[in-house]
Amino acid sequence: MFEICLPVLLGGKCIPSGALFGQLLIGLINGSFYALLSLGLAVIFGMLNIINFSHGAQYMLGAFVAYLMLQYSGLGYWPALIIAPLVVGLTGVIIERVFLQWLYKLDHLYGLLLTFGLALIIEGVVRNKFGSAGLPYTMPDSLRGGQNLGFMFLPNYRAWVIVASLGVCIGTWFVIERTRLGAYLRAATENPTLVRAFGINVPVMITLTYGFGVALAAFAGVMAAPIYNVSPQMGSELIIVVFAVVVIGGMGSILGAIVTGFGLGVVEGLTKVFFPEASNTVIFVIMAIVLLVRPAGLFGRRA
């Protein structure tokens, strides 16, 4: 073990390397969730022009579906990782058909207000059913234990979260930017009327996009379940941080959302090491600085 010190200008604080790498790892984990959630927000915003305020609630719902599957049908983590996103994604499809489709002609703000209301409903119902205390979710046996890397101990589950979310993010980026389906999506974002004229069913595409974005949130929720407790309010505070992430990155670019998510997670982790009292607020402070220096966001186009 060795120590790592800040420059004297920043206070000159010294930290054992193990603690530093430990926090960096936690930062990367948080960054995985920021990236998955802001990616989902960006995909939804691109097609629907709606900021999905219920994204945090849907993330929480993913974790709860995983919890319920384990409690009532004994289905463990791996099935939950597939089934929970599908179930929550399906509720997303229903939400889009029943509520959101009526809002596309109105001001964006109504989409925000409606999904905020949905978030309150989802969180309220779950809280009434399960109370607001956290419920534990056991880690799958196959991912217990960890590796000693010499400079730090790496728990297997955490390594898996980072790899899996990176994989899903890059997969999503690939589908949207490099495939024919993605080309249709991007075209429909630019000019839905023209794309419809080519015989592509844009309304169905919009519905499925929302379902997919919501499923991403639920996927993040299942992955979060063994790390954090499963609780009704786990999404509502996270979503506000993710909003700040989205403001920093700008929603114009898929890759931008991923990079910003991971990057800010790491910055937050480092802050926890050196300035623990600022770790809650550092992302908001960065947002304020970005607004001053580059109002359109790091990857954004000027609106």
Added chain:
Amino acid sequence: MERAAPPSTRTATGKPSFLRANAEAIAFVVMAAGLIVAPFFTYPLFLMQAMCFALFACAFNLLIGYVGLLSFGHALYFGWASYLAAHSAKVWGLTPELAILTGTATAAILGLVAGSLAIRRQGIYFAMITLALAQMMFFFALQAKFTGGEDGIQAVPRGYLFGLIDLKNEAAMYIVVLVIFLGGFLLIYRIIHSPFGEVLKAIRENEPRAISLGYKTDRYKLIAFVLSATIAGAAGATKAIVLQLASLTDVNWPMSGEVVLMSLVGGLGTIFGPVVGSFVILLMQYKLSVVGEWVLVIQGIIFVSCVLLFRRGIVGEIAARFKG
């Protein structure tokens, strides 16, 4: 955004009908008279609290209804003003009017800082930035020593107004709150109907056009933002003195959501809507306190149904009936 056209003040014969031409003035007199007699029929404490929230909602509505800016972080000004008012009354021993002024001034400064950051982005981003900044200040309130953390600042003395009038007397306190509420309401009315307010509405309808007409729209938006934050602060500071309490609830994001809900239910962009909305929502919370956690669900349902079916709100619907 879909908005109701201003109600016509002319009847079919072309002459303005007295009722319609003076609808706002009459409504104001009815409201003021109602608030003067109401404490004889119901709990004054409830009414005072409702007036504070009504003023808060009116301040919020000044931005969304007349400039088209959705601030999702108005709890920041309400809550921090109430902290500063409570702290200055309790620890510094200021008289209540100075404590309220301290809280209001704090909100004005916070509004200036947050506003100048938030107006750098438009539309949906504006809402997210205001929410994020408010959350940041929530964490400051959680960590700062003087706010008392989870306990808040309790047992704030109401004190003596101008050092003379004892506000522990419920009637005196009621009159003070009534004066602050009506004063704030009239101030907002004046702002909306001034040349400045006309420019705000022009920005709401078409910002690029307002820019091309030579208006520095950013400056107008910032002034409107600071005014709104200041009035929200006055409401929060008054509430801290009335309830003798400042707590984390007032700075947290559900409070920002609640003020949106109050304005939406009453009618965005109507002058009386937020007042009606906040009384309705507060009444609902009192009546439904037995159902506990379901309040959250019911609020959510109201949000959804307002957006889908009822976008004009209560006052907006009534105004539309009158016109038709």
